[in-house]
Amino acid sequence: xxxxxQPNSMESNExxxxxxxxxxxxxxxxxxxxxxxxxxxxxxxxxIHGLTSNVNNRMASLAIAEDRKSSTLILHRxxxxxAAVYYCILRDVDTGRRALTFGSGTRLQVQP
Amino acid sequence: GAVVSQHPSRVICKSGTSVKIECRSLDxxxxxxxxxxxxxxxxxMLMATSNEGSKATYEQGVEKDKFLINHAxxxxxxxxxxxxxxxxxxxxxxxxxxxxxxxxxxxxxxxxTRLTVL
Numbered sequence: 001x002x003x004x005x006q007p008n009s010m011e012s013n014e015x016x017x018x019x020x021x022x023x024x025x026x027x028x029x030x031x032x033x034x035x036x037x038x039x040x041x042x043x044x045x046x047x048i049h050g051l052t053s054n055v056n057n058r059m060a061s062l063a064i065a066e067d068r069k070s071s072t073l074i075l076h077r078x079x080x081x082x083a084a085v086y087y088c089i090l091r092d093v094d095t096g097r098r099a100l101t102f103g104s105g106t107r108l109q110v111q112p
Numbered sequence: 113g114a115v116v117s118q119h120p121s122r123v124i125c126k127s128g129t130s131v132k133i134e135c136r137s138l139d140x141x142x143x144x145x146x147x148x149x150x151x152x153x154x155x156x157m158l159m160a161t162s163n164e165g166s167k168a169t170y171e172q173g174v175e176k177d178k179f180l181i182n183h184a185x186x187x188x189x190x191x192x193x194x195x196x197x198x199x200x201x202x203x204x205x206x207x208x209x210x211x212x213x214x215x216x217x218x219x220x221x222x223x224x225t226r227l228t229v230l
Contacts, residue, residue: 043205043221099146102156
């Protein structure tokens with residue numbers, strides 16, 4: 001899987017938007033961009049994924065750069081419960097049966 | 113959404129004993145389950161891939177005789193840490209894959225099992 005680069009940590013205030021960046025300059029044309037997050041002492045959970053177009057769901061929005069070399073996960077109103085490690089992962093459409101490969105992710109702290 | 117459970121959630125054992133961790137997909141059938149290990153302040157590291165009815169595939173550096181994996185059914189996989197030592201203390205996480213084709217290849221993760229070996 002192609003490599004992604006994320007900041008080690010970010011801070012946010014409660015009820016403010018959060019933009020979590022991810023660089024993936026070596027992304028291939030068939031790589032999907034997936035985001036997972038891991039709350040403290042829990043297993044990871046799926047957040048969102050996309051290919052080229054921006055995506056929205058009840059948890060977050062995913063903004064994908066036109067050249068696809070970077071993306072941003074957007075939490076519209078951060079809550080204390082959103083404090084977690086966020087992982088940006090590239091997945092080729094043909095590797096669906098293989099395990100996810102986790103990088104170091106971004107540790108998000110949310111201040112009340 | 114799909115739910116994956118793990119049991120136990122926490123276990124403390126003495127050095128030299130064996131510990132079994134169960135991973136179940138509660139509301140779906142998973143042909144493939146994965147086992148990860150996570151040390152404090154580190155990311156998840158894949159240990160092995162488990163396919164129902166066949167032998168598990170272990171990642172490089174993971175001892176298959178020490179970490180026994182059994183995938184007896186489409187909803188259950190077990191990881192047994194044999195002759196556990198303090199360095200095996202870690203957070204063990206399983207996941208189950210639902211292969212839907214295309215981009216929808218989600219993995220659903222269990223809540224994890226924290227193993228402490230004294």
